[in-house]
Amino acid sequence: MTIAPVRSTDSQQLIAESTEELLAQADGVPEARRQELLDQVILLNAPVARSIASRYRRKGVDADDLEQVAYLGLVKAANGYRPEASTAFLSYAVPTIRGELKRYFRDCAWTVRPPRRVQEMQGSIAAAEPQLTQQLGHLPTDEETAEALGTDPGEVAEAASVRGCFTTLSLDAPAAPDAGTSLVETVADAEDGYELVENVHTLAPAVSDLDDRDRKILALRFCGGLTQEEIGNELGVSQMQVSRLLRGILDRLREDLTKPTG
Template structure:
């Protein structure tokens, strides 16, 4: 036996009021658009502004379907409003379809163009961008119809394309945003992602420099090695080194220059000559 849920009187009443409100907005919209036809531009624009205000909730509702894709909600709504403005200016009252039948695709198209042209961090090929936009628009309705997130094949069947193209387009969803290094690395320790990135290790460079310099320095005499140690390890000035060795600052300068020239020549010799 099949049991059909019975909706409460309050729920039916709320739905009825919502339907009446939507119909009232639709009727008012059509009336305003009809009145705007043929008026001078200033008066026409005033009536179209009223149409835009009446239907702004529709634009916000459409924009909400594109959330969590790396674009701020305010930006999405602004783009949706732009689509609504274009629809209000482009719609003709003598058309066979109602205003929303024209406005909704216009708003969606504006949002898709925004994602295609402005929201990519890494820009994939145009065909992939367009397919990703089609998937984003179709996925909510497919999920409602199927009762679960559609597979690539189910999405492809709905869009009239191949499952491989859907999979390729779905793989670029992360291209809309980047993950900040200030984002939490884990929910429990309070660390940032930046804390988990390895720092440059200067120790390896130091070991390499010592290994390279050691043979060249070993060829120097004791006094030359002492001068190098006092200057670069002890941090003494040339005057202080002269006082330590009992020579003038000028002599220390000449000695130090000669030592560095010999080291430079030794370190820059071709490998075969160095051997």
């Protein structure tokens, strides 16, 4: 279904009256006809969904995705509204659309997921901030936002601090505005030397208990990279003997290294 913009010459009152008429017609008719009428309701009220979605922009989520979520909320509202209700359609649809957007932010938009209460507070701040900015003439402080939401300024500050959790910075981004390096170039590489030192200190006592021939076999195999056949030629023994010697040496080392201490 294509969401077409409503012409600026169409008054809100006319849209509201047309919406109520369409919803009344959709009550009690066959499903196919009912869906056609609800589609018209959705098209008429699409600007409302877009307007609500716009209040959640610049929060790290693509604007097209926000509009799609808002349209989904409008579709749910159109299908869930009952003409016999005492409230107007928009009084039912607007909270439904907002709820859908908040749910999307809570469940789908987080790269790093903070606690549930922080997620929900961040959604409330995002929805209230544009109206507060318009009323106050400046970006609201934590105290002003907290007063409008009926909560504590500390909770607002905590929720506002997680706005960056919706997106992550690309490692290809510049490390600084005037720098010629990217962030990935500033990330430290893994240092294998620490593990090597730890392994040497762990093995040294066990290897020191071996005799000269066994230490030479280990050195030829694991330091020199010789094959068992080459080691046999070096020592004047067969490849089969080298295999048995190696197995015995490794078994002794394993037993020594796994022996309980203390």
